[in-house]
Amino acid sequence: MKGIMKIILRNVLSAGGIAVLLLITNLIILISWAAYSSKDQTPKYSISNISQDLKREGTNYILSDEASSLITDKFQWAMLLSDDGKVIWSKNLPEDVPLSYTSSDIASFSKWFLNDYPVKEWQHENGLFVLGDSKNSTWKYNFEASEISMYNAPKWLLAGLIINFLIAILLAFLFGIRFFLSLRIIIKGVEDMAEKKPILLNIKGAFKDLANNINITSTELLRQQKLIEKRDTARNNWITSVSHDIRTPLSMIMGYSSSLENNKNFSEEERKQFSIIRLQSEKIKQLVNDLNLTVKLEYEMQPLNIQPFYIAELVRKIVVDHLNNLRDDKYTLQLSVSDEVQSYMINGDMRLFERALNNIIGNSMKHNENGCDISIEMKKKKEYCIIEIKDNGTGFKDDVLENLNSSNEMPTGTSHGLGLFIVKQIIAVHGGTIHFENSENGSSIILYVNN
Known part of the structure; x- marks a missing residue:
């Protein structure tokens, strides 16, 4: 209702201003003409x-x-x-x-x-x-008026001005209502288009072309939406089907290779080859799991187990697990937690948060085979808990860095693949943000999460 009144009031004031301006303009023209005619x-x-x-x-x-x-x-x-x-x-x-x-x-x-x-x-x-004077050079008209008529002339003039002003206001009011009714249909059409509903506006007058353009745009958006849904459904079905079909033979490969790896009847070299088969099979299994997880997160099919937990406690557990499993001293891991973060609690899926942080740390180790130092700093800024994970490794390539920061599409053709993309998805579903950057001596990944 407030919107209607604003539109009508604006039209009324505009019409009133135009009426006053026209009256003043006509008065100036009349005076100018009289002055010119009497010169x-x-x-x-x-x-x-x-x-x-x-x-x-x-x-x-x-x-x-x-x-x-x-x-x-x-x-x-x-x-x-x-x-x-x-x-x-x-x-x-x-x-x-x-x-x-x-x-x-x-x-x-x-x-x-x-x-x-x-x-x-x-x-x-x-x-x-x-x-x-010469013929046809002057126009004459005999005008007579009574004294009382001339005396009342200013009153009649004022009444005429008021009547003109009221008529202009009335017309503006009627045009304002008509304008608003047409505009309301347009606004409803745009809202329906945003909700991906089919639109068929039938408006005449000033908004006719705009309504036709909205109809055309809506039709095209619905067509593209169907194509996208068809493509996404096909991709999801393909990933699900491949994941399901590959699990059974992959489990058999992993089981047999593990048995052969532990069989003392084979030589050391043969047992190493069986170990390589097992490790590569585990990588394939992890890749399949990553594909399933990223599809579920993208289409909100992953059930979230939301519960409050202390983020500093979770990060300490992750760091301790990595330190206990480190088999090579070329990697170091350090953690710094500010006092105000010690009691910082968030509501989220702790399992997914653990997966995200493990992916980041694992990514630093995976892409720095010659070793690197990894540091994790946790601090609080306003209502956010900031987790910054740095390493002094090779850093991100420029195209990879741009894709990580600006794109929401699954990465293709890059060594930094599903792992960091899953991290972005996990932080996004929890309402946080993530930023990737290169430092002077390596790379830095900054997470912003709140409770």
Whole structure:
């Protein structure tokens, strides 16, 4: 409801402002036109000045040079009528203008025209001075109004302005409602499109093209969504099928290779080869498990066992397990935990968190075969617990680093494969973030988790 009122109020205020602006503009134009139209009536060019410059000397009439120029330049002709209606002086008098007039003739042309010539009259000391202009040069209209009408004119003008303003407000209100109704349909269509619902908007008017574009976009998005779902379903089914089919023969390979590895009847070299078969089979099994886990996390099919736990306690356990299983002194592992993190508790799946941290540590060892020093630092910043895992190994390649930080797609063609991708997924499903970077002497992975 607030949205409706805002839209209507905005349209009403806009219409009111436009109405006021138009009224002011029209008033300015009217004043400008009146000023322009009356510029020829200035005292310099008035008929009274010209009439005064017509002097009688004896039986002749003499017109000053300035007045004569004004008649020629600004008007067309002039004449002086005696009291009995005879023309006793003239200048540039047209041939179709009579030389004698009755009182009724004078009364007639003094209000309107003289043979279609617009004329002006002025009382001269020797008669009636008439100043004429060319035909079709001046428009005349006789207007009369009572004194009371002129007195009430400002009131009528104000009433007219108020009525115009109210009409503009009413029209704006109606147009605002119509605009909002069309806009509401558009907004509902966009919301449905975001929810991946089919859309078919049928709107006429200003939003017609926009509605058609939304219909086309919705159709295309639904088509692409079906293709994506079909592709994802095929990939999920393929991974599930392969994982299921490979487990049984893989278990047999691992079982037989382990038995052969421990069989004393084989030579040491043969037993090493059986050990290699077993280790590679275990890697294949781990890869299959990783594929299953990443698909389940991506499609939210992995059930989460959410419970509160102390993150520092979990990290200590992981570090101790790695230290106990280290068979080579070329790797070192150190842990630093700030006091404020000791009691930091989060709600999450502890098993998945353990998997993520093991993947990070294992990744550092896997890609630094010549050894490296791994350090884990835990600290608190605001509401976040920050876990930074560093190593002084070879670091990430530039393309790998960009893919890890900017892409949410499963990595392809990179040595840093499913392990770190699973880490990103685990942290994401728990509402945290992760950042990968290279330092001066190795790489750094920073986890931001909160409770």
